[in-house]
Amino acid sequence: MPLLEIRDLTVRFAAGKxxxxxxxxxxxxxxxxxxxxxxxxxxxxxxxxxxxxxGLLPEQARVGRESRIxxxxxDLLTLSPAAMRARRGKEIAMxxxxxxxxxxxxxxxxxQLIETLRAHQRVSRAxxxxxxxxxxxxxxxxxxxxRMKQYPHQLSGGMCQRVMIAMALITHxxxxxxxxxxxxxxxxxxxxxxxxxxxxxQQMGITIIMITHDxxxxxxLCQRVLVMYAGGCVEYSGVEALFRQPRHPYTLGLMNSRPTxxxxxxxxTPIEGNPPDLARRQPGCQFAARCPQAMPVxxxxxxxxxxxxxxHWTACFLAEKxxx
Ligand code: SF4
Numbered sequence: 435m436p437l438l439e440i441r442d443l444t445v446r447f448a449a450g451k452x453x454x455x456x457x458x459x460x461x462x463x464x465x466x467x468x469x470x471x472x473x474x475x476x477x478x479x480x481x482x483x484x485x486x487x488x489g490l491l492p493e494q495a496r497v498g499r500e501s502r503i504x505x506x507x508x509d510l511l512t513l514s515p516a517a518m519r520a521r522r523g524k525e526i527a528m529x530x531x532x533x534x535x536x537x538x539x540x541x542x543x544x545x546q547l548i549e550t551l552r553a554h555q556r557v558s559r560a561x562x563x564x565x566x567x568x569x570x571x572x573x574x575x576x577x578x579x580x581r582m583k584q585y586p587h588q589l590s591g592g593m594c595q596r597v598m599i600a601m602a603l604i605t606h607x608x609x610x611x612x613x614x615x616x617x618x619x620x621x622x623x624x625x626x627x628x629x630x631x632x633x634x635x636q637q638m639g640i641t642i643i644m645i646t647h648d649x650x651x652x653x654x655l656c657q658r659v660l661v662m663y664a665g666g667c668v669e670y671s672g673v674e675a676l677f678r679q680p681r682h683p684y685t686l687g688l689m690n691s692r693p694t695x696x697x698x699x700x701x702x703t704p705i706e707g708n709p710p711d712l713a714r715r716q717p718g719c720q721f722a723a724r725c726p727q728a729m730p731v732x733x734x735x736x737x738x739x740x741x742x743x744x745x746h747w748t749a750c751f752l753a754e755k756x757x758x
Pocket of ligand 1: 683719720725726727729732737749750751
């Protein structure tokens with residue numbers, strides 16, 4: 435049984451007099467100990483997927499009646515707010531892109547870590563302090579005892595990101611969702627944070643969902659990739675297969691638009707056009723307006739996610755033609 439299984443997830447938001455279908459029938463499976471990347475441009479639905487798993491969608495969001503988010507076999511969408519809160523802190527944790535906005539500026543790092551720990555475990559303050567310092571050491575924060583007494587504004591962005599990771603780990607979660615955790619830090623820190631996440635996955639067995647728009651991060655870190663476009667999955671496979679032979683024109687477009695060492699001196703090719711307005715979805719393939727290979731059928735029929743090779747699925751009529 436996968437640790438996390440999302441079935442037919444649909445999330446709608448009010449938009450003017452109508453509504454926008456931000457997530458549109460998404461299916462995801464994440465095995466125990468796996469590291470899955472969810473990739474896509476801004477507005478593709480990556481972060482809304484994460485917030486759905488965390489039970490942190492804003493009140494106006496409407497989740498489809500058929501939707502299921504099974505964590506260890508339990509449908510999180512059926513839990514009471516209190517039960518979800520308990521599970522969220524203890525078994526599922528999330529780190530956000532901007533650590534400064536997630537830490538409380540009025541409390542020291544130590545107070546915030548200790549309060550989080552004691553909300554989930556009956557331990558003395560002294561024991562909570564000891565565990566918090568050990569965690570700060572584990573996430574390689576220098577001078578942890580001193581940091582415990584400091585406020586967030588006294589730490590650099592990279593240090594705050596490490597504190598956020600420590601905060602997420604304090605209750606030993608089984609699933610960690612990292613939403614663009616390296617976007618706000620420089621390249622050196624990015625490498626250190628990615629190495630830390632890899633260590634957490636390999637040494638502690640924590641299952642990780644990495645949400646990113648950066649295919650370089652995916653190649654370096656993850657075993658499996660789910661590519662999202664307009665709230666749906668357009669490609670899903672192991673990392674090697676995806677980089678060796680991307681089967682969806684959108685995935686290919688993402689790859690061609692990123693700088694790599696192999697392309698030094700070459701012109702990058704951005705994906706033309708903009709993502710669709712999800713409040714005014716057109717029939718057919720949602721990528722058709724930007725797809726250089728679109729065919730007449732793409733404008734009225736929506737391609738299903740179909741297997742195109744072992745352990746590799748794509749939602750594109752072209753890939754269906756080429757499938758073995
Ligand atoms: Fe392009 Fe058609 Fe494939 Fe959509 S289904 S990605 S429009 S070729």
